[in-house]
Amino acid sequence: MKMTIDKGITTFFMCVLFLVFSCKDAFEDKTFTAYEDLPIAGYLKQHPEKYSMWVEVLEKADLFNTLNIHVVYTHFVPVNEGVQRYLQALNLESVAKMTKEDANYLVRYHLIPGVSIDRGQFQAGAINDLTATDDNLFIEFRSGGLESIYLNGESRFNGFDIKATNGIIHSIDDVLAPLTATVADRLEDPKYSIFRQAVEEAGFLEKLTTVYTEGTDASGNPVQKRFRYTAFVVADETYAKVGIRTFNDLLDYLDVESGSNYSDVENGLHTYIAYHLLDQQRSYADLGQFPEGVRKMNLPTLAAGELIKVSESVDGLVLNEDLASHQAVRFQEANIPCKNGVVHEIDHWMPVFVPEQVPVVWEFTDYPDIAANVTQYRNASLGSQYNKTFALGDLTSITWSAQPETRSNVLTYRNNRSADGIWYTETLNHDHLRVELGESGWIQMKSPTIVRGKYNVKVVWPSTKTSANTGICAFVLDNVMLYSRLVLSNTRTDRVLTQELGTVEFPETTDHTLRILSLDGKLMTLDYIQFDPVE
Numbered sequence: 001m002k003m004t005i006d007k008g009i010t011t012f013f014m015c016v017l018f019l020v021f022s023c024k025d026a027f028e029d030k031t032f033t034a035y036e037d038l039p040i041a042g043y044l045k046q047h048p049e050k051y052s053m054w055v056e057v058l059e060k061a062d063l064f065n066t067l068n069i070h071v072v073y074t075h076f077v078p079v080n081e082g083v084q085r086y087l088q089a090l091n092l093e094s095v096a097k098m099t100k101e102d103a104n105y106l107v108r109y110h111l112i113p114g115v116s117i118d119r120g121q122f123q124a125g126a127i128n129d130l131t132a133t134d135d136n137l138f139i140e141f142r143s144g145g146l147e148s149i150y151l152n153g154e155s156r157f158n159g160f161d162i163k164a165t166n167g168i169i170h171s172i173d174d175v176l177a178p179l180t181a182t183v184a185d186r187l188e189d190p191k192y193s194i195f196r197q198a199v200e201e202a203g204f205l206e207k208l209t210t211v212y213t214e215g216t217d218a219s220g221n222p223v224q225k226r227f228r229y230t231a232f233v234v235a236d237e238t239y240a241k242v243g244i245r246t247f248n249d250l251l252d253y254l255d256v257e258s259g260s261n262y263s264d265v266e267n268g269l270h271t272y273i274a275y276h277l278l279d280q281q282r283s284y285a286d287l288g289q290f291p292e293g294v295r296k297m298n299l300p301t302l303a304a305g306e307l308i309k310v311s312e313s314v315d316g317l318v319l320n321e322d323l324a325s326h327q328a329v330r331f332q333e334a335n336i337p338c339k340n341g342v343v344h345e346i347d348h349w350m351p352v353f354v355p356e357q358v359p360v361v362w363e364f365t366d367y368p369d370i371a372a373n374v375t376q377y378r379n380a381s382l383g384s385q386y387n388k389t390f391a392l393g394d395l396t397s398i399t400w401s402a403q404p405e406t407r408s409n410v411l412t413y414r415n416n417r418s419a420d421g422i423w424y425t426e427t428l429n430h431d432h433l434r435v436e437l438g439e440s441g442w443i444q445m446k447s448p449t450i451v452r453g454k455y456n457v458k459v460v461w462p463s464t465k466t467s468a469n470t471g472i473c474a475f476v477l478d479n480v481m482l483y484s485r486l487v488l489s490n491t492r493t494d495r496v497l498t499q500e501l502g503t504v505e506f507p508e509t510t511d512h513t514l515r516i517l518s519l520d521g522k523l524m525t526l527d528y529i530q531f532d533p534v535e
Contacts, residue, residue: 040075040164041067050171053083056095061103067111072383073167074112074129076137076151078175079158086175108132109178115381116168119160122149125283125335126342129381134226135179138283138337152176152337183231183338184208191235195276197247202273203263211340225372228281229341232308232319234349235332242349253349265304274303275352279368281341284334288317291361291530296321298355300448305510307449309355319346320353354509357453357533364433364445364526365413367397374413378429382417389413398445403438403521411435411443426496427462432527439521447512447529454505455531457482462525463490463497470522475501476515488524496527503534 041064044051054077058064067073078086083095092098098106111132126136142148149157151172159171184205187196199205213225236245244250251258256268263270279302287310290297296311309320311328318328329348336343371377373394376386390411392400402410412434416423424430435443459475471488474481483501490497506512518524 037165039068039166040073040169041065043162043164043169044077050079051077053080053095054078057083057098057103058107060095060098060100061107062100063104063107068166070166072114072116074115074117074170075167076110076170076172076176078155078172082155082172082174105133105178106175109135110176114383117381118168119170123285125285126281126337129379133178135339136281136337137176138335140335152179153335179337179339181338182209182211182340183229183343186336186338186343187233191237192233194236194239194244194247194250195234198250198269198273201247201262202267202270204273204277208340223373227340227368227372230278230280230282231341231343232276232346232350233343234276235345238332238347239349244349254351271303271306271352275301275306275308276350277302280371283342284317284331284344288312291359294359296358298358298360298449298451303352305449306352307355307451309353309358320350320355323356355451357451357455359533360448360450360455360531361428361528362447362531363428363528365429365431367395369395369397370413374415376415378431379415380430382415385417385420386415387412398443400437400441400443402441407436407438410437422494422496423462427527428460432462432525435516435518435524435526437518437521437524439518441518441521442515444513444515447514449509449511450506450531452506452509454503454534456503456534457501457529457531458498459486459501459529460496460498461488461527463488463495464523464525465490465492465494467491470520471524472519472522473524474517474519476517477504478512485519489522501529
């Protein structure tokens with residue numbers, strides 16, 4: 001697999017690589033100022049009454065001068081009292097007693113390179129842009145307005161939007177403890193003892209411990225895959241409300257035979273735990289990102305064919321709301337951050353629920369193996385266009401047959417920057433797939449699980465301007481021709497287009513197989529397909 005990146009960001013990434021992979025301050029004696037304004041490190045040094053101890057940390061880490069270069073950063077900076085509390089917790093007498101490596105990692109954990117994120121961009125949940133340690137930080141809004149906004153649930157903001165010549169500073173009360181706990185580690189909390197035992201018995205513990213896997217691509221180049229999960233976790237006291245006080249009680253409620261093979265995919269315990277897991281990170285804010293005009297959606301879980309319904313209520317998001325009884329599952333504690341995802345504690349034991357039909361938006365880039373292999377997956381703050389090309393066999397979610405079979409650059413994931421016009425503003429999550437199969441080639445993928453019923457189907461795609469009709473394709477759903485000829489390009493201007501493909505009726509709740517045929521072999525640009533319920 002090869003990743004192609006526009007030449008315009010080469011210099012930027014060279015700078016960032018110095019920051020991310022080196023403890024040496026590569027920019028010593030190369031600081032800059034603009035008129036009376038100051039870069040980040042310069043500003044901090046000009047305010048010793050608040051930030052002198054963090055400046056010591058920067059200098060210990062050999063990163064002080066790095067934060068004075070003309071590369072954009074968002075930096076979360078703890079005040080002196082917070083640094084002092086951090087040192088006391090570690091039994092360190094001073095910053096000088098820290099190791100250079102620890103100081104370096106600590107600074108990078110508080111730093112998001114390449115983007116300037118102001119308070120107006122904050123929303124509850126994960127900040128999409130990663131820190132220099134490849135982690136998400138989480139924003140939490142508590143009652144009390146601007147005085148009660150927290151980072152990672154542990155450090156209160158005491159100042160926002162301090163503008164520097166090379167980015168933005170947000171002042172926080174306390175040092176953030178670098179995130180190392182996985183989803184599995186969070187389940188070690190004694191209050192989750194029943195759920196944690198169920199996770200282990202059902203065979204999910206290793207999965208929820210995994211952060212990265214290392215491997216090589218077809219050319220022998222090293223490849224690192226990053227995994228993230230969402231877990232809806234039940235506390236022991238919540239189980240107790242329905243009479244579940246032990247693991248065996250849970251088995252009884254699930255009608256699962258004690259001592260059976262709990263890790264078998266057909267086992268009721270395995271299904272129950274899988275139903276509480278998503279294979280992508282979904283913070284509270286992410287769960288509330290509904291398509292336009294939609295106020296509820298069904299999310300696929302790791303339990304085959306089983307869906308969690310997310311909907312809006314007067315007091316926030318709820319899960320699995322029953323339309324007849326109006327009973328629903330609510331969040332007891334949202335956005336517990338993990339190194340490999342996020343945990344939400346819920347207020348109900350949440351057995352498998354059968355939701356009603358809702359609009360389904362099937363985004364062609366919404367697959368966990370794409371997310372695991374893409375370093376700038378859905379990054380909304382790119383400085384330059386990002387492309388990731390996949391080879392046949394790199395993905396399990398998408399397969400294809402190209403003409404000729406040896407054809408390269410068949411499938412490319414593209415994430416666009418804000419300067420790229422409609423490719424950024426009008427495509428879902430700023431990304432899309434670009435496919436060149438050759439004449440008579442095909443590409444195939446499975447849909448999310450869709451509740452049985454009748455649906456109108458439409459496809460939405462970014463259409464390129466060309467001098468003649470190109471990107472001609474056909475859509476085959478579950479081996480039945482859905483739409484026999486669609487021209488994806490247009491002769492007017494780059495724009496996002498929509499085409500009704502027809503009406504389908506699904507007799508059961510399951511996923512479906514879509515095959516797109518390339519009739520002329522030219523570029524196909526694919527964003528998403530939407531299924532709208534027919535009453």
